Amino acid sequence: MSDISKSVRKTDAAEKISGKALYVDDIKLDHMHHALTVRSSIPAGLIKNIVLPELPDGYYSVGADDVSGKNVVKIIFDDQPIFPTDKVTYLHEPILLIVGPDKAKVKELVDQVKIEYEETKPVFDWVNSAIHYHFEKGDGNRVFRHAKKIISYDYETGYQEQAYIEPQGFIGYLDDDKVTLIGSIQCPYYVKNAVIQALGVEENQVRVIQPSIGGAFGGKEEFPSLMACQLAVAIQKIKQPISMMYDREEDMLVTTKRHPSKIHFEAAVDKTNQILGFQTHVGIDAGANIGLSGVVLSRSLIACTGAYTIPHLDVSGDVYLTNTVPNGAFRGFGAPQMYFAVEMFMEHIAKDLGIDPLTFRKRHLAKQGDKTSTNGTFRDPIIMEEMIEKAMEISDYQTKYKEYQDPSSHKGIGMSWFFHGCGFTGSGEANHIKAKVKLRKTKDGFVHILVAAVDMGQGIRTTLRKVVAEIIELPLERIIFDFPDTDFVPDSGPTVASRTMMIVGGLVARAAKEMKERFQEIEFTVQKQYEQPSYIKYDEATFQGDAYPAYSWGINIVEVDVDPVTYITKVLGSWSVYDVGKAIDERIVLGQADGGLAQGIAYGYLEVMRHENGVLKQKNMTDYIIPTAMDLGPMETVLYENPYAFGPYGAKGVGELTLVGGAPAVTKAIEQAIKKRIMKIPATPEYLMELVNHG
Amino acid sequence: MAKITFQLNGKPVQLDTNPNRRLLDVLREDFSLTGVKEGCGEGECGACAVLMNHEIVNSCSVPIANVINKEIVTIEGFSQTHRYDILRNAFEEEGAVQCGFCTPGMMIASESLLNKNANPTEEEIKIGLSGNLCRCTGYNMIIKAIQRAVKDGDGTW
């Protein structure tokens, strides 16, 4: 049998290179109308009156009164209206749509809508907790009584914008009485289910189709449901095909971002300089709606020990509501904030204790059989020690580290260790998602993969086909994986949480095995549904048990040079070692590794977004700075095999793992270069100057 | 309204249109050349890149009035060339394509670079790509693809 990791050409590469691949804005329909959004001009207040201009024939306004179902966007937490009825909770909140055939006219009408408000005092401080979580491990904070030393620090992280290159957009039309939506989305069934609830219609009256997707990174997980509900209401009302495309600025001003966080850490250290316990509090800014914030917070809390085993924990966190744009999913989902904080904290504890950080961290590194932060068990082998050696070897870490300790050096090298729990937190897969997949063999001998997994660049259209082809022993060309269309594919769950290959791919592999046995049948379909490994038990209320079925592990090393004149960080290079179980396609995994790390490093030192009184200061690609080809230096990645029994060919999650360690690796490197402690990200030149001047 | 004549993908075209339109919109709306993408609309991302007289420009920042008598080549036109085949093959082989939204612009940037500098250094490749944002790949595989194209296309540029 050939090795499945051997790379193949991606299914969709040629059509994307040629420009023939159709993204949503490339699809033209006859009589297309245009929907533009009327938005709030204040961050908080009551809507007293809406005065519409006179609408010419064929032009419509669409708002809360037109919602025939429930005026709530179905996400996890039902607290976001499709159109607000009485109050405004953030600047640029959508109030209503204007729809018509001529976009210029629609824009003119939007500008003429007058909304009268009674302004209320907006809240920007983190004081309104909407969700509070708390859990303990071992003796909780009672262990602090036995501490020889208590060390405590506070860390902060800023916004991060997904900055997919294709802005959000949908088109939709009525097909008999079925509302059909084509959109730039990660989760066809999230959209479908949200629209069913919004319209109050039957399941077969909504259809969602995925075209080519120009990047997502979590940004197209829950936000598109809001747009889709608004557009569906409009389609139901005016019964015309409608295009609803965001320009970049609208996209950046109103779509979800990575939650800013404030993380407080206290460590109890015993007389042998071993950590007894952590007490941790994580605050995240949800913006105006809870949405996915509770789930983001729990992933952050669960990651609070980093890649280390800490015997006693007292962990708490709050989701704060503020009158700012709602935050949401972004690759890493709460973990990047925590890995920055915990990795810096471990470094800072060691420095306070006067111990070599590497030695100190190695002593605490998690091992197979250890208890996780939630009293689950790391059941599978952890091969981090070997991986760390490899990472240090390929980067020449030790030599460089020693050299850069010199007070006159402006260079630094930083190393982060991390894991990422694969799939939904806790029992999410079993209780909420219940993924279903189908394989269909057709008369002509082709096998169709029927799943709702979206290829947004990560290559799932290629890798799932490889899995099926390999198992059934068919040429790759005989396996078909068309874009998901909810009229034809079952709900295999959202394309999120590094779950697609491990969970959906695992199910597809099981289906393929059955199909292989029955392959002599002319035409048939195999369906599989997710079953949680029986040993996984998790209590969401108390945060006790196995939060994830499997963990991927990684190491990032980043080397920098910080200019003492301009305080600008130049990334000289980076080195990574990952355990993703088994790479289903080596080059695709390496591509994920490069791209994820680029986002992670940039999160740590480059990407600045902030608001002033609810007004985002960086609202376009000119002001929100992401890396160009000039910025990041060469990247080298080594993959280790460590197969997971329930993943296809042993595969675990990849997508998010490659992002979460970037920020602490680069900030540790900067810390060494400037000989000052980094307490917040992004570590901008302005911040570094402040540290050099005063810190 | 104004009469605008130019060469588009090797053929002369003429249209009577508002001169205050962007080249990007004319290409996408009037000629259905949707391989030209809009990512940012302000000349930062390069997804809308086309060749104007063999050099890369952002079609979102070029008024159609400025295109009179110029030669415009979009990805659709470029894809008919031998150079394209070499670059396409290299992009596929090196895994340079993820979501693909920036890819046509990256191909245009590559052609513009190689047309002027058939054997660029790694630094020159990076400068050549510096106006094209990619959020998926971290750029390494795109840089490698261009290096491969230089090798494979020995003498083509």
Next chain:
Amino acid sequence: MVEGYIPTSLSDALTELANHPYRLVAGGTDMLVQHHNLKTLPINFKQDVMYIANLSELQGIQEEEEFITIGACEPLESILEHPATPKLLKDTILEMASPAIRHAGTLGGNIANASPAGDSLVPLYLMNAMLEIQSKDRTRRVDIKEFITGVRKIALEPNEIITKIILDKIDFTKATFRKVGPRRSDAISKLSFAGAVTIQDNLVMDFRIAFGSVNITVVRHPEIECQFITKTVQELKQNKEHIVSLYREYIRPIDDQRSNKEYRKQVSLNLLRQFIDTI
């Protein structure tokens, strides 16, 4: 509807301008961003515009004995590639924009745009660039310092067009441009710096300093510079902190979405120190 006029020659353009006011558009790389509209809609100009990028009279680079003249609508890329272009200006163009912007953007456009963050203005101030400006009835020359009067404010009459940029040919012993941006390329400056010096027999014969993005226009003060003419290199270097202190009051940056005033000020002065150190 806002009209767009496409002249066929410079005289056509000047005649039309004499009768009707237009906003001039050169390469469009900045004007189209400033007048951004929703995608597919026409550019959101607020007044009638005239497109001058392709006028052949505004193209070309001529090298004379004492100076070079650059057509106002010569693309930045061609200026970069021309052998007669002063190195300082080449260094600036390389740093200021991506290849796509360089192919469309023009030097005249960058000047007329008069952005405090306009990178090319810094070396042009340093080189005492002169602008040739034409209307239907006259041609005049003006120093760039007189031409730019404020943030996006220029001394251009409604019937005038910048036709040429004229630069003295000077052989500096050392000339440096430094752009400090949020990333290594393709970004608007937080601040920029240019310094130039001519040394003869260990004596400073010419000394020029300019700062960008730290005041409403480029900061350049010949009255400070001339205090150090005919000093020795060592004297100049010994006076480093004194020179820094002389410039300090003129560096008055702002806080914005790209940086803050403390950073802009300190780094501007750091770059000045570094320049003097490396003479």
